Amino acid sequence: MPNSNPNPASSVNPATPPTAFTFGTRAGFTMTPANLYQMMGYASGSTQPLPPPIFSTYHNGGAPAPFAPNSFASAPAPAQPAATSRNHTKVVCKLECRYCRTPVCNRGMKAILLADAGVELFSTDFPPPTVGMIGEDYTTEKCHCRIRDVACLTCGNSLGYHVTQPCKSCLGACNNGHFWMFNMEGVQYSERMDAMGDKLLMWSLLPTPDMDPDNQLVNEEAMCR
Numbered sequence: 001m002p003n004s005n006p007n008p009a010s011s012v013n014p015a016t017p018p019t020a021f022t023f024g025t026r027a028g029f030t031m032t033p034a035n036l037y038q039m040m041g042y043a044s045g046s047t048q049p050l051p052p053p054i055f056s057t058y059h060n061g062g063a064p065a066p067f068a069p070n071s072f073a074s075a076p077a078p079a080q081p082a083a084t085s086r087n088h089t090k091v092v093c094k095l096e097c098r099y100c101r102t103p104v105c106n107r108g109m110k111a112i113l114l115a116d117a118g119v120e121l122f123s124t125d126f127p128p129p130t131v132g133m134i135g136e137d138y139t140t141e142k143c144h145c146r147i148r149d150v151a152c153l154t155c156g157n158s159l160g161y162h163v164t165q166p167c168k169s170c171l172g173a174c175n176n177g178h179f180w181m182f183n184m185e186g187v188q189y190s191e192r193m194d195a196m197g198d199k200l201l202m203w204s205l206l207p208t209p210d211m212d213p214d215n216q217l218v219n220e221e222a223m224c225r
Helices: 033-037 081-088 215-225
Strands: 020-022 092-098 103-113 120-124 129-132 138-140 142-151 158-165 180-183 187-191
Touching: 081 180, 092 120, 103 180, 103 215, 129 158
Parallel strands: 020 103
Antiparallel strands: 092 103, 092 187, 103 120, 120 180, 129 142, 138 142, 142 158, 158 180
């Protein structure tokens, strides 16, 4: 597995292992508000408004390149405490579009593809407001997850994909519960510091999306564009 740093400006230790495995949902899976709240990290019984669907037009001319399949980074099930602990020790990453430097999210996690352990990418647990889905859902030969490409709303370049319907095999595998995936080639990253600014922020200490002040900053910047 490559350890080279895709962003020379970042301070990531090249020896740091990938964050987590990504996965998908089963056929016939029905998304309910309760499921979505849980997958997005909200507390049980939360009344925080869910974000609306985001759509965009592809601007860079030409069909978007197909992305690696089944990169659904999701939080391991309670029956897999070792995997859960491993995800919690990962450093939180800040992601931005490699092409125009628009902030993508402040809740990125470095992960590896469930269907292909040789593929590294980033995932996040909250719908980024600065990207939009493009085209139609499709599947790949690696698994049966249904995915849709996503592009930067500022420059139109493809950055990754969203898992719209995970497959049964991916749901049953160890994963980190994230549905939004970004390719190493599409984003740049840096490690996020804690509130004091002197230590790296780990996922075990990261607030839920509705309580994360840095997450709100990205949302506010998107609204001002």
